Amino acid sequence: xxxxxxxxxxxxxxxxxxxxxxxxxxxxxxxxxxxxxxxxxxxxxxxxxxxxxxxxxxxxxxxxxxxxxxxxxxxxxxxxxxxxxxxxxxxxxxxxxxxxxxxxxxxxxxxxxxxxxxxxxxxxxxxxxxxxxxxxxxxxxxxxxxxxxxxxxxxxxxxxxxxxxxxxxxxxxxxxxxxxxxxxxxxxxxxxxxxxxxxxxxxxxxxxxxxxxxxxxxxxxxxxxxxxxxxxxxxxxxxxxxxxxxxxxxxxxxxxxxxxxxxxxxxxxxxxxxxxxxxxxxxxxxxxxxxxxxxxxxxxxxxxxxxx
Amino acid sequence: xxxxxxxxxxxxxxxxxxxxxxxxxxxxxxxxxxxxxxxxxxxxxxxxxxxxxxxxxxxxxxxxxxxxxxxxxxxxxxxxxxxxxxxxxxxxxxxxxxxxxxxxxxxxxxxxxxxxxxxxxxxxxxxxxxxxxxxxxxxxxxxxxxxxxxxxxxxxxxxxxxxxxxxxxxxxxxxxxxxxxxxxxxxxxxxxxxxxxxxxxxxxxxxxxxxxxxxxxxxxxxxxxxxxxxxxxxxxxxxxxxxxxxxxxxxxxxxxxxxxxxxxxxxxxxxxxxxxxxxxxxxxxxxxxxxxxxxxxxxxxxxxxxxxxxxxxxxxxxxxxxxxxxxxxxxxxxxxxxxxxxxxxxxxxxxxxxxxxxxxxxxxxxxxxxxxxxxxxxxxxxxxxxxxxxxxxxxxxxxxxxxxx
Numbered sequence: 001x002x003x004x005x006x007x008x009x010x011x012x013x014x015x016x017x018x019x020x021x022x023x024x025x026x027x028x029x030x031x032x033x034x035x036x037x038x039x040x041x042x043x044x045x046x047x048x049x050x051x052x053x054x055x056x057x058x059x060x061x062x063x064x065x066x067x068x069x070x071x072x073x074x075x076x077x078x079x080x081x082x083x084x085x086x087x088x089x090x091x092x093x094x095x096x097x098x099x100x101x102x103x104x105x106x107x108x109x110x111x112x113x114x115x116x117x118x119x120x121x122x123x124x125x126x127x128x129x130x131x132x133x134x135x136x137x138x139x140x141x142x143x144x145x146x147x148x149x150x151x152x153x154x155x156x157x158x159x160x161x162x163x164x165x166x167x168x169x170x171x172x173x174x175x176x177x178x179x180x181x182x183x184x185x186x187x188x189x190x191x192x193x194x195x196x197x198x199x200x201x202x203x204x205x206x207x208x209x210x211x212x213x214x215x216x217x218x219x220x221x222x223x224x225x226x227x228x229x230x231x232x233x234x235x236x237x238x239x240x241x242x243x244x245x246x247x248x249x250x251x252x253x254x255x256x257x258x259x260x261x262x263x264x265x266x267x268x269x270x271x272x273x274x275x276x277x278x279x280x281x282x283x284x285x286x287x288x289x290x291x292x293x294x295x296x297x298x299x300x301x302x303x304x305x306x307x308x
Numbered sequence: 309x310x311x312x313x314x315x316x317x318x319x320x321x322x323x324x325x326x327x328x329x330x331x332x333x334x335x336x337x338x339x340x341x342x343x344x345x346x347x348x349x350x351x352x353x354x355x356x357x358x359x360x361x362x363x364x365x366x367x368x369x370x371x372x373x374x375x376x377x378x379x380x381x382x383x384x385x386x387x388x389x390x391x392x393x394x395x396x397x398x399x400x401x402x403x404x405x406x407x408x409x410x411x412x413x414x415x416x417x418x419x420x421x422x423x424x425x426x427x428x429x430x431x432x433x434x435x436x437x438x439x440x441x442x443x444x445x446x447x448x449x450x451x452x453x454x455x456x457x458x459x460x461x462x463x464x465x466x467x468x469x470x471x472x473x474x475x476x477x478x479x480x481x482x483x484x485x486x487x488x489x490x491x492x493x494x495x496x497x498x499x500x501x502x503x504x505x506x507x508x509x510x511x512x513x514x515x516x517x518x519x520x521x522x523x524x525x526x527x528x529x530x531x532x533x534x535x536x537x538x539x540x541x542x543x544x545x546x547x548x549x550x551x552x553x554x555x556x557x558x559x560x561x562x563x564x565x566x567x568x569x570x571x572x573x574x575x576x577x578x579x580x581x582x583x584x585x586x587x588x589x590x591x592x593x594x595x596x597x598x599x600x601x602x603x604x605x606x607x608x609x610x611x612x613x614x615x616x617x618x619x620x621x622x623x624x625x626x627x628x629x630x631x632x633x634x635x636x637x638x639x640x641x642x643x644x645x646x647x648x649x650x651x652x653x654x655x656x657x658x659x660x661x662x663x664x665x666x667x668x669x670x671x672x673x674x675x676x677x678x679x680x681x682x683x684x685x686x687x688x689x690x691x692x693x694x695x696x697x698x699x700x701x702x703x704x705x706x707x708x709x710x711x712x713x
Contacts, residue, residue, distance in 0.1 A: 025417070028413050028416055028417055029417065029420075031413055032410070032413055032414065032417070032424050035410055035428065036424060036427050036428070038581070039427060039428060039430060039431060039581070039584075040427070040430075041446070041461075042439055042442040042443055042446055042581070043430070043434075043439075043442070045442055045445055045446050045461055046438070046439075046442040046445070049442075049445050057450050058450045058451040058452075058455065058458055059450075059451075059458055060451065060456050060457075060458045060459070061458070061459070061464070062458065062459050062460060062461055062463075062464040064461075108324065109324040109325040109328060110325070112321045112322070112324060112325065113321065113322050113324075113325035113326075115321055116318045116319075116321035116322045117322075120317065120318040120321065121318070122315045122318035122319065123315060125318070128322075131334075132329075135329075135333055135334070135337070137696065137697070137700065138337055138693060139638075139641075139642060139668075139689065139692050139693055139696055140642070141642075141668060141671045141672075141685075141688075141689040141692060142336060142337055142340045142341075142686075142689045142690075142693055143332065143333055143336040143337070143340075144336075144671075144675070145336070145340045145343075145671070145675065145682060145685050145686045145689055146335065146336030146339040146340050146343075146686075147332055147336055148675060148682070149339075149351040149682065150331065150332070150336075152351060152679075153351070172328075172332075173328075173332040175324075175328050176324070176325045176328045176329060178329065178333070181325060206317065231433070234435070235435055235436060235437070237437055237645050237648065238644070238645065238672065242672075242675065242676075252435075253435060253437045253438075256435075256437055256438060256441070257437055257441075257648060257649070257652070257653070269452070270448075272445045272448065272450070275441065275445075276441070276442065276445060278438075279435075279438035279439075279441050279442055280438075282435045282437070282438045283434050283435050283438045283439070286433055286434055286435055287430075287433070287434065289433075290430075290433040294426065297433060298429060298589065301432065301586065301589060302589050302590060302593050
């Protein structure tokens with residue numbers, strides 16, 4: 001229908017219509033490019049600054065572009081300094097350990113709970129689910145205060161805490177998530193009941209049905225949950241800073257913020273060149289993961305609607 | 309029935325999640341509520357028992373509102389409220405409108421749509437801490453006073469497009485207004501040139517005399533002098549911000565010379581930049597699912613684009629807009645990590661820590677001060693919880709009639 005209307009308009013005033021359409025398109029692309037540039041600007045400044053030396057950083061007229069060869073030379077220096085300042089190897093290792101453990105835990109508990117809520121009938125199911133949904137509204141700070149006391153009583157934090165304690169403190173409280181249970185339950189509920197009854201008639205157990213039918217069908221959602229959860233470990237700052245006293249146990253984001261970059265060894269003036277090199281090193285792995293698994297991430301975020 | 313006897317099995321499936329949630333989610337809600345109302349709470353039981361005994365000896369009960377009063381009396385409480393409200397009331401509406409406009413534009417194109425969609429989503433998947441630190445570099449000035457202060461990227465752009473003067477004036481005005489928060493009395497005594505207006509001052513003094521007479525209290529003549537000195541001091545503070553950046557010659561957004569006005573603009577800019585990605589993703593998803601028939605019908609009727617937007621797009625999108633509005637308002641009240649990224653854990657520019665304090669920042673301030681003040685942190689968290697409940701209820705009530713489901 002719309003096409004016919006467009007054609008009718010087109011044939012009545014061909015020249016003006018064509019020009020108007022071109023102009024409108026041009027304006028739309030122009031505006032979108034403007035937004036795109038402002039989105040990219042902080043990233044560009046991050047990379048650019050990481051390839052400058054302090055003299056270039058201090059130049060009275062801002063330098064927007066560093067020649068490639070010089071950028072490379074400065075870059076090597078800055079990135080090497082950043083690598084040691086934020087203890088990159090160690091903090092990435094810590095983060096990967098924490099992310100792996102908490103993500104595996106979350107996946108297991110989430111799948112089991114979502115299965116119970118979506119597939120099984122039991123007394124108090126709707127009431128319990130209502131309690132879950134209400135809990136989602138409570139700000140995280142309410143949890144953090146008591147959890148801080150709890151992990152303290154469990155002996156996982158403090159000056160004598162070992163690496164193992166630090167890992168426990170950063171993973172055990174995050175081994176499940178109401179939000180992901182809710183999200184996975186939605187996916188599980190789209191699987192037709194008939195499949196379940198058919199499996200039951202064949203004598204399949206619930207657990208086998210979950211393993212062989214539901215998990216494969218919902219694998220997209222489960223992968224989304226795993227990626228978002230792992231990315232949130234990478235970005236975690238508040239809890240890791242609170243529960244670790246030893247710089248060796250830092251996760252990447254805390255390491256990035258806590259490292260001090262100053263011009264000269266005793267200076268108070270910030271050295272943005274090495275700091276931005278560290279920022280690039282923390283950002284890059286996330287971008288690589290994003291471009292590799294874009295489909296799952298964007299779908300997961302738009303469906304579950306949460307900050308990863 | 310086929311599923312009737314699943315009762316205990318279901319609880320078995322739920323057990324891992326329930327145990328963890330019980331310890332780390334359900335119990336904390338109750339416990340944090342309780343300790344917010346406890347006097348001299350200490351998480352280590354020995355100390356707490358000591359406190360309990362002391363309190364009993366003093367004849368005090370455990371129940372108290374003292375913790376809440378401590379939060380209200382926090383030196384930076386006013387900044388926390390002001391900054392949090394500004395983020396909620398300025399950056400949220402701007403980013404919602406911007407995201408809606410960008411999404412409509414995005415939907416109208418075919419070529420490069422995927423490219424732009426991915427590009428606009430980038431802020432969401434990058435490290436918030438790293439990007440916030442890059443924002444600091446974006447706004448920072450470099451160099452030293454002796455060798456010459458250099459313009460950062462934003463300042464040099466502002467300079468080259470001729471916005472420097474306007475922005476300097478605006479920031480000076482903002483700081484002037486902000487620093488006047490406690491000196492409204494001085495404000496009405498200052499005339500347009502910044503001089504103390506003696507007539508108004510004496511009016512003020514007359515008010516004091518009238519009040520004292522009315523209350524049958526003695527009039528202290530020393531008070532007049534004290535009052536005048538007080539007003540003069542306030543006026544000094546007030547005026548020191550009047551031409552701050554004008555006298556400095558450049559705008560210091562995030563450095564040692566930064567002021568409340570410049571720092572909050574950086575925070576607002578960052579908040580908008582960082583929150584667009586998620587909103588655009590949700591809005592474009594919503595826009596593509598609107599039935600094309602509505603637009604076709606409007607086209608046949610010759611409805612203008614503008615009218616189509618307001619009569620079809622906005623009503624059809626209203627549930628999503630409300631959802632985004634509620635979640636962003638709640639998000640605005642939880643801003644913390646981005647401020648740490650921009651200004652460090654001091655929550656403010658160098659030399660003025662706490663200037664950019666937020667509500668959640670208060671909670672962590674008490675938490676970081678060790679075990680002694682953890683119950684005050686709990687009180688702050690309870691206040692935050694209450695605010696979030698009120699926002700959700702209000703937004704729901706206000707939009708119920710207007711939302712088209």
